[in-house]
Each structure stands twice: as C-alpha cells, then as structure tokens.
Amino acid sequence: MTIPILRCAVLDDFQGVSTSLADWSPVADRVSVTAFRRHHGSEEELATALADFDIVVTLRERVPFPASLFARLPRLKLLIASGMRNSVIDYAAAEEHGVTVCGTASSGTPPVELTWALLLGLARGIVQENTALREGGPWQSTVGADLHGRVLGILGLGRIGTLVARVGLAFGMDVVAWSRNLTDERAARAGVRRAADKEELLRESDFVSVHLASNEGTRGLVGAAELALMKPEAYLVNTSRAAIVDQDALLAALTAGRIAGAAVDVFDTEPLPADHPLRTAPRLLATPHLGYVSRDNYRRYYGEAVEDIAAFLAGKPIRRLG
Missing domain, CATH: 3.40.50.720 (NAD(P)-binding Rossmann-like Domain)
Known part of the structure; x- marks a missing residue:
C-alpha cells in the first residue's frame, strides 16, 4: 500500500534556512517540503500559492489566517505557527474547516x-x-x-x-x-x-x-x-x-x-x-523584524514544527493552539 505524500509549505523563509536548521528526516517519507522565500502580500496571492498544500508552517504573526482564507484552502489540515500565541489566526474558523493548529516554543x-x-x-x-x-x-x-x-x-x-x-x-x-x-x-x-x-x-x-x-x-x-x-x-x-x-x-x-x-x-x-x-x-x-531571528530560535521553530507534524501524522497532535 502506497502511503500518500503530504505537501508542506513553509512561509516567509527569507534566508532559506528552514530545511537546513532542522532535521526533517522523521517525516521525510510522508511529507514533501516547499519553502517560500518571498512574502505573499495579499490573501488572493496566498490562497493561490497554498491551494495544493496540506500543511503550512507560518512565522510569528506576519500572515493572517482569517475565516475567508481557511475557506479557500480545502486541502489544509495542519497549520503550525512559531510561538505559542498568535493573534492573527481565526481559531474558530480553523476548527470549522477541520484544521488543527499547533505552535512551537519561542525564546525571549x-x-x-x-x-x-x-x-x-x-x-x-x-x-x-x-x-x-x-x-x-x-x-x-x-x-x-x-x-x-x-x-x-x-x-x-x-x-x-x-x-x-x-x-x-x-x-x-x-x-x-x-x-x-x-x-x-x-x-x-x-x-x-x-x-x-x-x-x-x-x-x-x-x-x-x-x-x-x-x-x-x-x-x-x-x-x-x-x-x-x-x-x-x-x-x-x-x-x-x-x-x-x-x-x-x-x-x-x-x-x-x-x-x-x-x-x-x-x-x-x-x-x-x-x-x-x-x-x-x-x-x-x-530593522526588518529581526527580534526573533536567530540560529537557536530558528532551530527551535523548525525543529518543533517537525515534531508537530510527526505527532499529527501519528494522530496525537501536540502543542495545540486555539
């Protein structure tokens, strides 16, 4: 039996480090990763870019996920935000559309x-x-x-x-x-x-x-x-x-x-x-929002994003938000 490959999008990976600062091998047999180094400036652009993705990793609170966006992403099943607090995600809409939302640790x-x-x-x-x-x-x-x-x-x-x-x-x-x-x-x-x-x-x-x-x-x-x-x-x-x-x-x-x-x-x-x-x-x-941008913090964000994906695939989501 062939296991379906899920597609994971990493947003705003400006430095192109999301796959080098974390070990994605635990989910490599189930998930293919696409990192977007360019910011998507509108909901229309974002909905088009993410239409074929099952998982999205988003950094901090730069990208809003309102109800209207969830409605345009029927394939989306898992949304991971860096940090354990995010004010621009509509959690009720995520639940309505069957999207699990998880977070990661973040250093102060x-x-x-x-x-x-x-x-x-x-x-x-x-x-x-x-x-x-x-x-x-x-x-x-x-x-x-x-x-x-x-x-x-x-x-x-x-x-x-x-x-x-x-x-x-x-x-x-x-x-x-x-x-x-x-x-x-x-x-x-x-x-x-x-x-x-x-x-x-x-x-x-x-x-x-x-x-x-x-x-x-x-x-x-x-x-x-x-x-x-x-x-x-x-x-x-x-x-x-x-x-x-x-x-x-x-x-x-x-x-x-x-x-x-x-x-x-x-x-x-x-x-x-x-x-x-x-x-x-x-x-x-x-400065261009560098507050959270450090090697150790990125290792934490992306490393725990991989853990979140692995737990979700096992049917036991961790660090849930909402």
Missing part, C-alpha cells in the same frame, strides 16, 4: 538582545558613524548619550521586559516600569520602580522600551499625546508589536525633532513597502 532571549543592540546603536550613533567612516565622511560627528545613571522606562514588565530591565540595571541605569496590571511587589522582585502611570514613565525616562502584548487595550497606547510627553533628548525603542506605537505619530515626532530618536523592529505592514516614509525617516534606526 533574541528580542532582548536586539532591543539592546538598537538602544546602544541609537545612544552612540553607531550607524551614522560607521557609514561616515566607510564612506570617507567626517571623523566623529555625533556626541553619544550616556546610559549610566539615566532612566530606562519599560512599558511591560513580562518575561522579555524583565530581562531588558536586568541589562539596564547592569549598565547602572535607574529602571522604571509600567503596565496596567503591574504591582509594586512584581516591580520590586525585578529590582525596578513602578511608575504610577504611563504618563509618568514617559515624562521621566531618557530611554523608553516597549514590551507589551498587542491587544485591544494596548493598540495605540503610545500616540501623539504620549510622544509629546517625552523629553526632547529621549529615545524610544519598539521591538514588541507595531500596533502599540502609533506609526504616523512616531513619524511626525521624528520629522519634527520632538524626540532625539527611535529604533523600530516592527511595522504595521511587513515587509515594509519600498516607498514607505519610515524607510527615510530622520532619527530612526530600523
């Missing part, structure tokens, strides 16, 4: 490390000075901002925010945190102060780093009014979710020079269109 370490790479890059003008050095520009044109003794404000003291705070303390910074549910006790356990409200944190901080989950309560949490509270010499870093910081308000603040600078790893539209004004915004250090 890579986004913490990127947060500090961006913050330090802003503070010391790394990109500007490196560009000038390589292109024969001026020898020293910036005056770096100090970290020691300055106030680091953290919006969201969860798993990642706590690790960011720990590094700030190691730099000798005065760390203050705020979120709606943060208590004095939790803040004290992390070695930081709790701000009375987000306004106090924004007024007081020399550096603000965002580490909140995106939901109805946090969307647009930092808008024009909040940015206006920040010191003119303060910096904002967002490696969390784009929707938390109003993108247009941030662009306006940077253009007007109302804050010293910002670093952003997340955007309302990803990949960012080539003509998007953020690509040329002044005082902005931007």
Whole structure:
C-alpha cells in the first residue's frame, strides 16, 4: 500500500534556512517540503500559492489566517505557527474547516538582545558613524548619550521586559516600569520602580522600551499625546508589536525633532513597502523584524514544527493552539 505524500509549505523563509536548521528526516517519507522565500502580500496571492498544500508552517504573526482564507484552502489540515500565541489566526474558523493548529516554543532571549543592540546603536550613533567612516565622511560627528545613571522606562514588565530591565540595571541605569496590571511587589522582585502611570514613565525616562502584548487595550497606547510627553533628548525603542506605537505619530515626532530618536523592529505592514516614509525617516534606526531571528530560535521553530507534524501524522497532535 502506497502511503500518500503530504505537501508542506513553509512561509516567509527569507534566508532559506528552514530545511537546513532542522532535521526533517522523521517525516521525510510522508511529507514533501516547499519553502517560500518571498512574502505573499495579499490573501488572493496566498490562497493561490497554498491551494495544493496540506500543511503550512507560518512565522510569528506576519500572515493572517482569517475565516475567508481557511475557506479557500480545502486541502489544509495542519497549520503550525512559531510561538505559542498568535493573534492573527481565526481559531474558530480553523476548527470549522477541520484544521488543527499547533505552535512551537519561542525564546525571549533574541528580542532582548536586539532591543539592546538598537538602544546602544541609537545612544552612540553607531550607524551614522560607521557609514561616515566607510564612506570617507567626517571623523566623529555625533556626541553619544550616556546610559549610566539615566532612566530606562519599560512599558511591560513580562518575561522579555524583565530581562531588558536586568541589562539596564547592569549598565547602572535607574529602571522604571509600567503596565496596567503591574504591582509594586512584581516591580520590586525585578529590582525596578513602578511608575504610577504611563504618563509618568514617559515624562521621566531618557530611554523608553516597549514590551507589551498587542491587544485591544494596548493598540495605540503610545500616540501623539504620549510622544509629546517625552523629553526632547529621549529615545524610544519598539521591538514588541507595531500596533502599540502609533506609526504616523512616531513619524511626525521624528520629522519634527520632538524626540532625539527611535529604533523600530516592527511595522504595521511587513515587509515594509519600498516607498514607505519610515524607510527615510530622520532619527530612526530600523530593522526588518529581526527580534526573533536567530540560529537557536530558528532551530527551535523548525525543529518543533517537525515534531508537530510527526505527532499529527501519528494522530496525537501536540502543542495545540486555539
């Protein structure tokens, strides 16, 4: 009896590493893998590309899976998302269409490390000075901002925010945190102060780093009014979710020079269109959503995706979401 081969699509494998950073041999006799290195920008394009696939592996929350898309993918039986939380998958629709949704583990370490790479890059003008050095520009044109003794404000003291705070303390910074549910006790356990409200944190901080989950309560949490509270010499870093910081308000603040600078790893539209004004915004250090992109994290994502597929084929799905 011939065992049917299922087709598995891996979305947004920009670096082409999904099959080299994981061992797919446990499912090789049952599954053929196709990695897409180009992003599918519309539901129409995505539905066409995935029409003949039984399994889809998607990275983070870049690709929405609404009810309308599930309805156009009758062959789809298993959807695997990296991480154990995904706000852009319609789980009820997945169940209605007979699609099992599973996740993988995800390390908080890579986004913490990127947060500090961006913050330090802003503070010391790394990109500007490196560009000038390589292109024969001026020898020293910036005056770096100090970290020691300055106030680091953290919006969201969860798993990642706590690790960011720990590094700030190691730099000798005065760390203050705020979120709606943060208590004095939790803040004290992390070695930081709790701000009375987000306004106090924004007024007081020399550096603000965002580490909140995106939901109805946090969307647009930092808008024009909040940015206006920040010191003119303060910096904002967002490696969390784009929707938390109003993108247009941030662009306006940077253009007007109302804050010293910002670093952003997340955007309302990803990949960012080539003509998007953020690509040329002044005082902005931007990276293409690299927070989760590290060798160990990719090994975890794709390795556990293989485990999810093997368990599904055995009739015992693991790490189910929904």
